Amino acid sequence: MTPSRSSRSIDWPLVLLYLLLVGLGWVAVYAASYSPEAPANPLASLGFSQLMAFNWFKQLLWMGTAAVLIVVLLVVDYKAYDTLAYILYFAMLGLLLVTLVIARPIAGSRSWLEFGPVRLQPAEFAKFTTALAASRFMASINLRQQNWRDQAVLAGLTLVPVALILASNETGQALVFAALLLAYFREGMSPLILLLLAAGGVILLLALLVPKLWLVGGFTVVLAVAFLLNAKLWRHHLILSLSTWAAVIGMVFGVNFFFNHVLQPHQRQRIEMLIDPGKDPLGKGWNVTQSKIALGSGGWLGKGFLNGTQTKFDFVPEQSTDFIFCTVGEEWGWAGSTLVIGLYMALLWRILLVAERQKSVFGRTYGYCVASVLFVHFTVNLGMTMGLMPVVGIPLPFFSYGGSSLWSFTILLFALLALDAHRKQDLLR
Amino acid sequence: MQYLEGRRYVVLAIFLLVGVLFAGRLFYLQVLDDSYKVAADRNTLQRQVQIPYRGQIYDRHDSLLVTNTPVFDLVVVPREVKRLDSLRFCQLTQMPIEDLRLGLRAAKIYSRNRPSPLIQNLSTRELATIDDMLGDFPGFRIQARMARTYKTENLAHALGYVGSITPKLLESSKFAHYQPGDNVGISGLESYYESTLMGQRGVQYRLVNVRGVDKGPFHGGQYDTLSVAGQDLHLSIDASLQAYGEKLLAGRRGSIVALDPKTGEILCFVSAPHYEPQVLTGQGSGNRYMDLLRNPDRPLFDRPLMATYPPGSVFKLVNELVALQLGVVTPGTGFPCNQSLIHCTHRHEYPSNVNIAIKQSCNPYFYQVMRAAVLRGQSRNGFEDARLGLGQWQKMVKSFGLGEKLGVDMSQEKRGLIPSPDYYDKRLGYHRWNYKTVYSLSIGQGEIGITGLQMANVLATIANHGYYYAPHFVRGIGAVGQPLAQFRERHYTAIDTSLFKYVIPGMQAVVDGRGGTGEFASLAQYGISVAGKTGTVQNAHGPDHSTFAAFAPANNPKIAVAVFIENSGFGGTAAAPCAGLIMEHYLRGHVAPSRKRWENWIMYGDLTRRGHH
Numbered sequence A: 001m002t003p004s005r006s007s008r009s010i011d012w013p014l015v016l017l018y019l020l021l022v023g024l025g026w027v028a029v030y031a032a033s034y035s036p037e038a039p040a041n042p043l044a045s046l047g048f049s050q051l052m053a054f055n056w057f058k059q060l061l062w063m064g065t066a067a068v069l070i071v072v073l074l075v076v077d078y079k080a081y082d083t084l085a086y087i088l089y090f091a092m093l094g095l096l097l098v099t100l101v102i103a104r105p106i107a108g109s110r111s112w113l114e115f116g117p118v119r120l121q122p123a124e125f126a127k128f129t130t131a132l133a134a135s136r137f138m139a140s141i142n143l144r145q146q147n148w149r150d151q152a153v154l155a156g157l158t159l160v161p162v163a164l165i166l167a168s169n170e171t172g173q174a175l176v177f178a179a180l181l182l183a184y185f186r187e188g189m190s191p192l193i194l195l196l197l198a199a200g201g202v203i204l205l206l207a208l209l210v211p212k213l214w215l216v217g218g219f220t221v222v223l224a225v226a227f228l229l230n231a232k233l234w235r236h237h238l239i240l241s242l243s244t245w246a247a248v249i250g251m252v253f254g255v256n257f258f259f260n261h262v263l264q265p266h267q268r269q270r271i272e273m274l275i276d277p278g279k280d281p282l283g284k285g286w287n288v289t290q291s292k293i294a295l296g297s298g299g300w301l302g303k304g305f306l307n308g309t310q311t312k313f314d315f316v317p318e319q320s321t322d323f324i325f326c327t328v329g330e331e332w333g334w335a336g337s338t339l340v341i342g343l344y345m346a347l348l349w350r351i352l353l354v355a356e357r358q359k360s361v362f363g364r365t366y367g368y369c370v371a372s373v374l375f376v377h378f379t380v381n382l383g384m385t386m387g388l389m390p391v392v393g394i395p396l397p398f399f400s401y402g403g404s405s406l407w408s409f410t411i412l413l414f415a416l417l418a419l420d421a422h423r424k425q426d427l428l429r
Numbered sequence B: 001m002q003y004l005e006g007r008r009y010v011v012l013a014i015f016l017l018v019g020v021l022f023a024g025r026l027f028y029l030q031v032l033d034d035s036y037k038v039a040a041d042r043n044t045l046q047r048q049v050q051i052p053y054r055g056q057i058y059d060r061h062d063s064l065l066v067t068n069t070p071v072f073d074l075v076v077v078p079r080e081v082k083r084l085d086s087l088r089f090c091q092l093t094q095m096p097i098e099d100l101r102l103g104l105r106a107a108k109i110y111s112r113n114r115p116s117p118l119i120q121n122l123s124t125r126e127l128a129t130i131d132d133m134l135g136d137f138p139g140f141r142i143q144a145r146m147a148r149t150y151k152t153e154n155l156a157h158a159l160g161y162v163g164s165i166t167p168k169l170l171e172s173s174k175f176a177h178y179q180p181g182d183n184v185g186i187s188g189l190e191s192y193y194e195s196t197l198m199g200q201r202g203v204q205y206r207l208v209n210v211r212g213v214d215k216g217p218f219h220g221g222q223y224d225t226l227s228v229a230g231q232d233l234h235l236s237i238d239a240s241l242q243a244y245g246e247k248l249l250a251g252r253r254g255s256i257v258a259l260d261p262k263t264g265e266i267l268c269f270v271s272a273p274h275y276e277p278q279v280l281t282g283q284g285s286g287n288r289y290m291d292l293l294r295n296p297d298r299p300l301f302d303r304p305l306m307a308t309y310p311p312g313s314v315f316k317l318v319n320e321l322v323a324l325q326l327g328v329v330t331p332g333t334g335f336p337c338n339q340s341l342i343h344c345t346h347r348h349e350y351p352s353n354v355n356i357a358i359k360q361s362c363n364p365y366f367y368q369v370m371r372a373a374v375l376r377g378q379s380r381n382g383f384e385d386a387r388l389g390l391g392q393w394q395k396m397v398k399s400f401g402l403g404e405k406l407g408v409d410m411s412q413e414k415r416g417l418i419p420s421p422d423y424y425d426k427r428l429g430y431h432r433w434n435y436k437t438v439y440s441l442s443i444g445q446g447e448i449g450i451t452g453l454q455m456a457n458v459l460a461t462i463a464n465h466g467y468y469y470a471p472h473f474v475r476g477i478g479a480v481g482q483p484l485a486q487f488r489e490r491h492y493t494a495i496d497t498s499l500f501k502y503v504i505p506g507m508q509a510v511v512d513g514r515g516g517t518g519e520f521a522s523l524a525q526y527g528i529s530v531a532g533k534t535g536t537v538q539n540a541h542g543p544d545h546s547t548f549a550a551f552a553p554a555n556n557p558k559i560a561v562a563v564f565i566e567n568s569g570f571g572g573t574a575a576a577p578c579a580g581l582i583m584e585h586y587l588r589g590h591v592a593p594s595r596k597r598w599e600n601w602i603m604y605g606d607l608t609r610r611g612h613h
């Protein structure tokens, strides 16, 4: 294998999209952490330790290290991803466990490992290892054959890291693992599971918004109408439909219990604020309100680079990390935000394309895992920024400031590119 | 495996659906809904108003009456307060600890980042002790601001005062650009010339971050404006004459108004009892204001502008001029002192012409003068004749600036009342009244009401032989040095200018003639001839009011003055010497020692005791 052959087989459109998103992300981080009082040419006039006070400078360092990471990922024998999948997976479980034990709580979460000034969040990388392991396992089974043992193993494989991450109080990171269901769906998982999950989410939300009796009554009426329309079919599934009905009723009434007794106060607040951020705009609703003000004041074309007032003057909290899209919306307007959304769509579409052309189930499943994880991050992050979803602290891939997330998304993506570059050899194997 | 292939499109569709949903949501937030842009400006834009230096006020000889001096407040910025030793702080500032607690709480409610006043108007001694120690109390500091300061103890009624704008004023469109807490002229000249004195506020738009910390100008300061200092006012008031007038009436209730007939400039504007202008500024002004408000002598009442009295005999001059204009009498017309028509003030020689009638202030004479003016046979119906005649009479009287506001440069001016035929129709019924009903108007009694300022203006009009300039306080505004345009415009009466010369000799005889009713106003010893007229205003509620109006010198009038002294009897005994002293002071610059006895008489004498004519 010569470098030229290898470089020719790399999917350059995907690399280009990656570079565009990381580049634009850095510009946004620069704007968000820009301070008018800073010297005009900080790189020349400030020392290294002073520069380390700026997020944009640190992000530059993260980007440099990510470049090194990319080279490593592409040079490593592509077969290693397959072979080492389980080893990496179990190593990561160990690391998560260790982190849980030794980590100092930061903002209520025990998920950060600290090495001097550098902090890493193993949970960010658990997505990668879990995706590899799940893909490897997927390659060895046939999901459509409804083998209960296989399905249980797959579920366990997915849920063990989720449990560990939940234990460290990183609800958002744990939530992302639901993305893997999309990949499993592509490989033959029953769509019913996706539908049930979606329906469950909708019912949960409705239970919080709509009076309970209305909801139960409405659902009963819908079920009764369906039953009357096709009584013969329904009689065959009488037990199923009755238990569904009971489940929904239980869920509706369970929501209150869940909301008041299971959820922790900060999680409860996030949901309350989603329902009505105006209730307490200077308190709990601050994040959502200020985020929407920053976005909404952008207009068609935005206020221009570095001219954002809401983000620059710290009205939006965590503006370089979780709320980085506020800067995009405020300074680049609707045109800029839509362009960024378009870039993400192009990226996801290209990953699906790459995934579909893999000759191995491992490669394809992994590709879908990558797309789904990026998609869930994108959806939850932007949904939160726009006030459509609860405030869940997860980064926007490639955009948000932070080494852990940039590295983890780079690894996710470039492992796929490495696999893709060698897909023809895989066929020859 | 074939049908699983289709699932790739399901996944792609989910992706795209979310993308489109987000783009749509953003379109709504960013483009359709404007409320977020407003909220963003409210978040970050802070409007800082720069208060300009308020214009100063000078008298006609350029001596400073009103200026601004810095006063110092102790303010607190709650966010900067650290480890406050309240006990020591209260010892230092002599402030009750409860006041400190309440003040801090109020400051926190107002703003954590902006200074709130804790103690206002620190005295120099307080300032010195507190300033030294403030280093130990972060968050507390001394803030200077400009406050109105008075270099005179007089003229409070005309000057008015400055205070915090009231919520009610804030609602009016005139004060749309004011903010709560701003100072504004509340009354008098401070209020009338508010826009001139205030100047232009400067506005700076500053960007602030989430903690209220300044982050520089908005758009490079292109929307900012600089403040422009207010313009000075140069009054026509003679400060020493004003002080003298206020001294004369210190123990009385009444008014003195002196005008320069040639310009309409107000030389002296006394409302007694008076108070000192600084009483209404600074700490405790609220309580002092309430004290003045409760005082039964009503010191806050601006008598020269607001108290309307029947003018009494002085009004006979106007009636005579109206009759001359109508041609119903001549200067040589004589009427008998027929006491069956109306009682006369005293026994006197036969009023064979207008000079004698004015000098003797003969009531029956002027009864007949006005009857001739009103009942001119314009209708065969006697009632209608009186109606028509009184209507014409009223129009001509009003041309002296009576029954209407003169338009002095101060609000609150009262119009007074010159009754019209409609007025009597309403009160008594149409054709239910005739001259016999309204005859007391002929001697300036009855329903008629005029202010001290109007009275002085009538005298100025006579002195000018038929015109006046609207009386005003401000003869020069700022660098322009001119009064407002409306004060440079002559107003002519409906009386031919050639007729005024017929009443002046009689007025001179009132003062300078042997046994004239206004002899105590005479300045004959200085060779100055005074033309005047006494008046005694019947008062249903107590002793008569004394009034005297005059101008001098009679041949070249430089001052016209009207004096009202409440409840002090005949005009000749109280008001006339007072007017004499005022004219002497103005024309000669001082009052001769030999005339000091008149000062004592006016200030301390029992004015009702001396003989009634």
Ligand SMILES: [Zn+2]
Binding pocket: B337, B344, B345, B346, B348, B360, B361, B362, B363, B364, B365
């Ligand atoms: Zn008589």
